[in-house]
Amino acid sequence: MSNSTEENNQTGGVVPPPQVPPRGLWENCLWAMWRTPLGLIGVATTTISIVLMMIGLALDMLGLVDNPYFAALSYMILPGFMIMGLLIIPFACYVHSRHWFKDSLGAELTDKALCIDLSNARHRKYMVGFLALSVINIAILTIIGYEGYHFTDSPYFCGKLCHQVMAPEYTAYLRSPHAKVRCVECHIGPGVSWFVKAKISGLRQVAAVMTDDFSRPIPSPVEHLRPARDTCEQCHWPEKFHGKRVKTFYSFSNRNQEEPSVQEIALHIGGRNPTTDDFEGIHWHVSNNVKVEYLPLNKKRTAIGTVKVTQPDGLTEEFTIDSADVEGEGAGEELEWRTMDCIDCHNRPTHVNDRLVEWVDFGLLSNKIDRSLPGIREDGIAVLDKDYLSRDEAKEQLIKTLVELQAERHGAAYTRENEQKIVAAGQFLLEGYMNNVWPAMKIDWGTYKQHLGHQDADEGYGCWRCHNDEHQTKTGKVIPQDCDLCHDEPE
Ligand code: HEC
Ligand code: HEC
Ligand code: HEC
Ligand code: HEC
Ligand code: HEC
Known part of the structure; x- marks a missing residue:
C-alpha cells in the first residue's frame, strides 16, 4: 500500500482521505x-x-x-x-x-x-x-x-478397477500364456489414433458401468478389436512358424476313469516354408500375399456363408454354401465381410476358458482327483454342472454336494473313511468353478468357446465352419475336411 x-502524495500533494x-x-x-x-x-x-x-x-x-x-x-x-x-x-x-x-x-x-x-x-x-x-x-x-x-494402460486398471465386470477376463488372463502381456497390447496396440479411440470408448464404458448399462456376459468385441495383424504380429511373426507341433489329448470316461485314452496328433502349424518360401499349413490363411475373406451369417460368426480367397496374382475364388443349409441364430442379418486374421482362430489367446469335462479329466490325469474313488468322475461332472446362484453359494455347497453324492453311492461308512480324498477332489473342482463361472455376469461353462480346433463344431465353433466339404466354388471345389489336411499321426 x-x-x-x-x-497520491506526488500527484495531488493532498493528504489522502482517512x-x-x-x-x-x-x-x-x-x-x-x-x-x-x-x-x-x-x-x-x-x-x-x-x-x-x-x-x-x-x-x-x-x-x-x-x-x-x-x-x-x-x-x-x-x-x-x-x-x-x-x-x-x-x-x-x-x-x-x-x-x-x-x-x-x-x-x-x-x-x-x-x-x-x-x-x-x-x-x-x-x-x-x-x-x-x-x-x-x-x-x-x-x-x-x-x-x-x-x-x-495397466492390466491392473483394466482388470481390477471394474472389478465385477472384468473379473472373468482378468482371472482367465492371469492363467494364460499372455499373463505378462498388457491388456492394451491386444486391445489397443501401438499408435496415437487407436490410443485416443480407446480412451474415448473407455470413458463410454466407465459410464456404462456406473449406470449399470452393459450386457452380461460381455460380448466378444471382434468387430471393435484392432486388426490382429497390428497387435499380435508385434510379437509373433507368421514367417517364423513352421513345421509340426505334436499335441497329446487325454480323456477319460465314466466307465473307465482309471486309464486315459490317449490321442496324439501332429498339427501342421505351417507358416513360411524355409526351403520353398511358400506359405503352407495352418498359417497359410495369414500369409502376406494371400487374402482370405468371409461373409458371416450371424454376429457371432458361428455360421459362415461365402469364403473368398484372393491369390497373389489377383485371382479370386469364392466358396459358397446355400445359407438355408447353415443353422445359427440371427441368420439373414446384414453383415460385413471380414478379412481373416489371427483372432478368427485364436479367439481366446488369453481369456482361456476350460471345458467342464476337460477340467475333470485333467484332475484325474494329474491325480488331483483320486481315480480310485468309484464314480468320482460322474459325480464331479454333476457338481460342476449344477447351477449355483452365486460364487459364494458354490463355495459353500460344491464340496458338500460332492461328499453327499459319494455317500449316496457308497454309504456313509465308506465316505467317512475317504472323506479327505473326496474333499481334496472337491477343492480341485471348486478351483475350476471359480476360474470359469460367474453367475452375476451370466458366464457359465461354455459361454465363451474356442475356434481353434473342432471340439465345439456342433455349435458352429472352429475350423469346420469353413472346412466342412460343403462350401463350394462354381466348379465344385470344396474347402476340405480331410483329416490329414491339418494334422496327422506323429512319426
Ligand atoms: C493376447 C491378447 C489379449 C490380451 C493380452 C487381452 N485380451 Fe481381452 N480379448 C482378446 C481377444 C482376441 C478377444 C476376443 C475374444 C473372442 O472373440 O472370443 C478379447 C475379448 C475381451 C473381452 C470381451 C469378453 C470376452 O471374454 O470375450 C473383454 C472384456 C476383455 N477382452 C478384457 C481384457 C482385459 C481386462 C485384459 C487384461 C487383463 C485383456 N482383455 C487382455 C485379446 C486379448
Ligand atoms: C506383447 C507381446 C505379445 C502380443 C501382443 C501377443 N502375444 Fe502371444 N505370446 C506372447 C508371449 C510372451 C507368449 C508366451 C510364449 C511362451 O510361453 O512360450 C505368447 C504365446 C502365444 C501363443 C502360444 C500359446 C501356447 O499355448 O503355447 C499363441 C497361440 C499366441 N501367443 C497368440 C497370440 C495372438 C493371437 C495374439 C494377438 C491377439 C498375441 N499372441 C499377442 C507375446 C505376445
Ligand atoms: C486358420 C486358423 C489360424 C490362424 C488364422 C492363425 N493361427 Fe496360429 N495356430 C493355429 C493352430 C490350430 C495352432 C496350433 C494350436 C495348438 O497348438 O493347440 C496355432 C499355433 C500358433 C502359435 C504357436 C506356435 C507353435 O509353434 O506352437 C502361435 C504363436 C500362433 N499360432 C500365432 C498366430 C498369429 C500371430 C496369427 C496371426 C498372424 C495366427 N496364429 C493365425 C491356427 C491359426
Ligand atoms: C473362414 C473360413 C476358414 C476357416 C474358419 C478355416 N479355414 Fe482353413 N482354409 C480355408 C480356405 C478357403 C482354404 C483354401 C482351400 C483351397 O484352396 O483348397 C483353407 C486351407 C487350409 C489348409 C491348407 C493350406 C495349404 O497348405 O494350402 C489348412 C491346413 C487349413 N486350412 C487349416 C485350418 C485350420 C486348422 C482351421 C481352424 C483352426 C481353419 N483352417 C479354419 C478357409 C478357412
Ligand atoms: C481344418 C483343419 C482340421 C481338419 C480338417 C480336421 N481337424 Fe482335427 N483338429 C484340428 C485342430 C486345429 C485340432 C487341435 C485343437 C486344439 O489344439 O485344441 C484338432 C484336434 C483333433 C483331435 C483331438 C482333440 C479332440 O477333439 O479330441 C482329434 C481326435 C481330431 N482332431 C480328429 C480329427 C478327425 C477324425 C478329422 C477328420 C474327420 C479331423 N480331425 C479333421 C484341425 C482339423
Missing part, C-alpha cells in the same frame, strides 16, 4: 481470490487436491497402498478437481471485477484496463509469483498425467 500512498485507499484492479482480483466465497472454493479445491495427489503419488510409488480405486482417485479424479479449482480462481476474479466496475469508486477508473506494467515493482513481484506457481502446477500435472497414463 505504501506505493499508492506515495503516488479511509482505505481504493484498490487497483489487480489488487481487487487478488482480493477476490481470498475473500469471496467462490475464490476461496477455487483456492481450497486446488490446494487440497494437490496435497492429496502428492500423498497418493508417494504412497503408490512406495508401494504402500495397492488398491486400484486409490490409484484412480490420485491419478484421475483429484487432477480433475485441481484443474477445476485452477479454473474457478480466475472466474471468481472476473466476476468480482465486474462488481468493482459497477462500483462508484471503480467508475472513475473504468478507463484503466487490466494491464501488466513491468515497471511497477508490485506487478513484477506478482508476475514472478504467478509464473513460479504455474511452473509448479504444470510440473505436478505432468507427473500425475504420466503416472495416470501408465496406470490406465
Whole structure:
C-alpha cells in the first residue's frame, strides 16, 4: 500500500482521505481470490487436491497402498478437481471485477484496463509469483498425467478397477500364456489414433458401468478389436512358424476313469516354408500375399456363408454354401465381410476358458482327483454342472454336494473313511468353478468357446465352419475336411 500512498502524495500533494485507499484492479482480483466465497472454493479445491495427489503419488510409488480405486482417485479424479479449482480462481476474479466496475469508486477508473506494467515493482513481484506457481502446477500435472497414463494402460486398471465386470477376463488372463502381456497390447496396440479411440470408448464404458448399462456376459468385441495383424504380429511373426507341433489329448470316461485314452496328433502349424518360401499349413490363411475373406451369417460368426480367397496374382475364388443349409441364430442379418486374421482362430489367446469335462479329466490325469474313488468322475461332472446362484453359494455347497453324492453311492461308512480324498477332489473342482463361472455376469461353462480346433463344431465353433466339404466354388471345389489336411499321426 505504501506505493499508492506515495503516488497520491506526488500527484495531488493532498493528504489522502482517512479511509482505505481504493484498490487497483489487480489488487481487487487478488482480493477476490481470498475473500469471496467462490475464490476461496477455487483456492481450497486446488490446494487440497494437490496435497492429496502428492500423498497418493508417494504412497503408490512406495508401494504402500495397492488398491486400484486409490490409484484412480490420485491419478484421475483429484487432477480433475485441481484443474477445476485452477479454473474457478480466475472466474471468481472476473466476476468480482465486474462488481468493482459497477462500483462508484471503480467508475472513475473504468478507463484503466487490466494491464501488466513491468515497471511497477508490485506487478513484477506478482508476475514472478504467478509464473513460479504455474511452473509448479504444470510440473505436478505432468507427473500425475504420466503416472495416470501408465496406470490406465495397466492390466491392473483394466482388470481390477471394474472389478465385477472384468473379473472373468482378468482371472482367465492371469492363467494364460499372455499373463505378462498388457491388456492394451491386444486391445489397443501401438499408435496415437487407436490410443485416443480407446480412451474415448473407455470413458463410454466407465459410464456404462456406473449406470449399470452393459450386457452380461460381455460380448466378444471382434468387430471393435484392432486388426490382429497390428497387435499380435508385434510379437509373433507368421514367417517364423513352421513345421509340426505334436499335441497329446487325454480323456477319460465314466466307465473307465482309471486309464486315459490317449490321442496324439501332429498339427501342421505351417507358416513360411524355409526351403520353398511358400506359405503352407495352418498359417497359410495369414500369409502376406494371400487374402482370405468371409461373409458371416450371424454376429457371432458361428455360421459362415461365402469364403473368398484372393491369390497373389489377383485371382479370386469364392466358396459358397446355400445359407438355408447353415443353422445359427440371427441368420439373414446384414453383415460385413471380414478379412481373416489371427483372432478368427485364436479367439481366446488369453481369456482361456476350460471345458467342464476337460477340467475333470485333467484332475484325474494329474491325480488331483483320486481315480480310485468309484464314480468320482460322474459325480464331479454333476457338481460342476449344477447351477449355483452365486460364487459364494458354490463355495459353500460344491464340496458338500460332492461328499453327499459319494455317500449316496457308497454309504456313509465308506465316505467317512475317504472323506479327505473326496474333499481334496472337491477343492480341485471348486478351483475350476471359480476360474470359469460367474453367475452375476451370466458366464457359465461354455459361454465363451474356442475356434481353434473342432471340439465345439456342433455349435458352429472352429475350423469346420469353413472346412466342412460343403462350401463350394462354381466348379465344385470344396474347402476340405480331410483329416490329414491339418494334422496327422506323429512319426
Ligand atoms: C493376447 C491378447 C489379449 C490380451 C493380452 C487381452 N485380451 Fe481381452 N480379448 C482378446 C481377444 C482376441 C478377444 C476376443 C475374444 C473372442 O472373440 O472370443 C478379447 C475379448 C475381451 C473381452 C470381451 C469378453 C470376452 O471374454 O470375450 C473383454 C472384456 C476383455 N477382452 C478384457 C481384457 C482385459 C481386462 C485384459 C487384461 C487383463 C485383456 N482383455 C487382455 C485379446 C486379448
Ligand atoms: C506383447 C507381446 C505379445 C502380443 C501382443 C501377443 N502375444 Fe502371444 N505370446 C506372447 C508371449 C510372451 C507368449 C508366451 C510364449 C511362451 O510361453 O512360450 C505368447 C504365446 C502365444 C501363443 C502360444 C500359446 C501356447 O499355448 O503355447 C499363441 C497361440 C499366441 N501367443 C497368440 C497370440 C495372438 C493371437 C495374439 C494377438 C491377439 C498375441 N499372441 C499377442 C507375446 C505376445
Ligand atoms: C486358420 C486358423 C489360424 C490362424 C488364422 C492363425 N493361427 Fe496360429 N495356430 C493355429 C493352430 C490350430 C495352432 C496350433 C494350436 C495348438 O497348438 O493347440 C496355432 C499355433 C500358433 C502359435 C504357436 C506356435 C507353435 O509353434 O506352437 C502361435 C504363436 C500362433 N499360432 C500365432 C498366430 C498369429 C500371430 C496369427 C496371426 C498372424 C495366427 N496364429 C493365425 C491356427 C491359426
Ligand atoms: C473362414 C473360413 C476358414 C476357416 C474358419 C478355416 N479355414 Fe482353413 N482354409 C480355408 C480356405 C478357403 C482354404 C483354401 C482351400 C483351397 O484352396 O483348397 C483353407 C486351407 C487350409 C489348409 C491348407 C493350406 C495349404 O497348405 O494350402 C489348412 C491346413 C487349413 N486350412 C487349416 C485350418 C485350420 C486348422 C482351421 C481352424 C483352426 C481353419 N483352417 C479354419 C478357409 C478357412
Ligand atoms: C481344418 C483343419 C482340421 C481338419 C480338417 C480336421 N481337424 Fe482335427 N483338429 C484340428 C485342430 C486345429 C485340432 C487341435 C485343437 C486344439 O489344439 O485344441 C484338432 C484336434 C483333433 C483331435 C483331438 C482333440 C479332440 O477333439 O479330441 C482329434 C481326435 C481330431 N482332431 C480328429 C480329427 C478327425 C477324425 C478329422 C477328420 C474327420 C479331423 N480331425 C479333421 C484341425 C482339423
